Amino acid sequence: MQPGLLLRAGIACAAIMAGPAGAAAQGQDAAEGSRGLLRVFFDCERCDFDHFRREAPFVDYVRDRTDAELHVLVTSQDTGGGGEAWDLFFLGLGERAGPTDTLRFVSAQGDTDEEVREGLTRTFKRGLVPHVARTVAAPLLDVLYAAPEAATQQAAAADDPWNLWVFRASVGADWEGESRRGSRSFEGSFAASRTTESLKIDLSSDGRWDRDEFEFSDGAMLTSTSRSINHAGLIVWSLGPRWSAGARASALTSTHVNQDLTIRAAPAVQYSLFPYAESTRRQITVLYSIGLASFDYEEITLFDETGETHAEQRLEIAARFQQPWGEINSALEASTFLHDPSLHRIDLFGRIEYRIARGLNLSVSGSVARVKDQLYVPREDVADEDVLLQRRQLGTDFEFEFEIGFSFTFGSVTNNVVNPRMGANRGRRFF
Template sequence: MRDRRDAQVHVLVTRERTAGGGQAFTLDFFGLEDFLGQDDQLMFFTTQDDTNDSERSGFAQIFQMGLIRYAARTPLADRIEISHRDLSGTRQELSAQPEDDPWNFWVFRARFNTQLQGEDLETAKEFGGSFSANRTTDAWKINLGINVDYDEDAFTLSDGRQLTDVSRNNSFTTRIIKTVGEHMGVGFGGSAVTTTFRNQDLTWRVAPAFQFNFFPYSESTRRELTATYSVGYNKFDYTELTIFDKLEEARANHSARFSLDTNQPWGDAGVSYEFSQFLDELSQSRQVLFGNIEYRLFRGFFLNVFGTLSRVRDQIFLKRGGVTDEQILLRRRALATDSEYRIRIGFTYAFGSIYNNVVNSRFDGASGGFIRMF
């Protein structure tokens, strides 16, 4: 069914990433027509080791379990057969106690990637890597992360000159968050960043933070309304002299964010407002308004809207003397601006047969997309 009004049961599926690297799927069953008011909720968990096939199999199983209560009240009830599987050798319960877990809830991830590409007059090199260590329980949340990225582009210009541009972005981040009841969390975080784009040799920051959720965190797959506030101390070391004649400086700032996210039978929506300001110069600030919505207007027709608007007054890192034309064209350096915006509006419309479940994968194989077959 493409439209929920054609169905007797609407299943809303949402998912969140678990601390162990898997997925937590929440299936909300909404009864319609003859089953109006008969709602239910089931959950399904995957691990980071699961294959796509095992995820599909487990998801189908929990989906069938949720539909049983509705099917039992239809003329198909006498044709339903319930069986029991031998669970020996299958996945064990994912929720463990600390004494059962040799890793004590710690999850580690490492990544390295490289990309090389070139033509006669242009070459590009990209190297990147990351490492993270995370521990998440109901009471505490600890995140550590390291990211390293190196990009190099080389061009041969029409007059024979060689142009090479290098961009580096490295970071270390950490945060420790303590649960305080069903609606609140407090935390402390720190970071160290090197970025060519923002003219920063090294910037480090430490900051405590507080968040309040007007809904219980246990309902986060369906709705969240949060207010977050932090005060931080920042130390900046710049690569080149800034427009304020600084090579280094220490500044304190505060920031706040208010956000609403919801997943409903009619679609998904989210909106947030963010504000930050340097405490020693209140005019140096930034405001960001963000929103997105996917809304079902009528049968088979979805409206998709995404937008972000920023008021920028805090570019203290800009290099004195501006940037070169090459850096502008390659987008390797931040440019002075008072505002930023991005808007995307679209729609999808599907119509036709709702009964065609045939799968035919001919000519659907992987392709680089460079040579046309038809």
């Protein structure tokens, strides 16, 4: 394989090793690149967007299709061999409008999530260079990119009227009922975020209200309601490839945990064993925070308190690995009130997906917690109906959960034909 073309996009360059077809297009691409980085709208609901942005940083990713020059639409369907066929449609917009370019990646039945993700990433990068993507050199195509300085990257945001802020809002309602039972619920949320290489800001608010009504055989009516409103904020500064500093704050009102208003605020520092740039593949982090928590209770607690304020500290160690053989995700979190270390909580969570052999996979997940920090438990007994409906948090010393499962797929692994007619039989009811 001989050197092909050299793409230059503004301040960045991507060295692309391809076949003879690349040399013919070199001049044209260099001229196009002088106008700036290609604006791409990446449209894939099931993809790890952070990974794609890191692996292919030689384009500008936009949030709205109308701002893009290229729309990459990713769809998938099951294949007859037990794998999945992924189609990537490269749709030119505006001045680049023209014939649709489509590439396909087919995963095998025994592929792990990491293998599927890497296959999609390679196909995506090939599709960004359409003049070589359909040549015999395409399977060997490689993209090497020298990333620009973070400050230069952020300079491109100067023309953004939103200044990199992204907002999300939702609202919903649900009604259902029978002759002797009915329920209503309302919920809504709002979130705002701004993310750069040096600073991350996340703000969110969400709330929910539920009401259930039941009629007993003697005609008596039972009504149960609950509400929850939570506001949270996070700000994080980058202190290098492995260190971060930030602060969290929250305000909560919830009938479930007997809290009329709880306010928490705490600065935090985090260290990553591996550089943050590798977080989509491997990550081990240690986080420590110390701050204040102020409680205002709806009902008098077991400790005869209607409100109190205490200092608290939290330590969290988390690890995540995505490898060709599977995935590991685990975390250990411990917190305590400084005025009384016996009031503490320790949580341990773990999950592993491991490919034992081709087509045979093991999945294990579980969590266990030692719970000694329930200051909010009301002194009065919780009504039976609230226990049955899980409307109130009960006092407990521990919590646990465990799941284990195996999956085995066998048969043909060469059938890549997709036939979506009449759906698929997955044990659903006929009508």
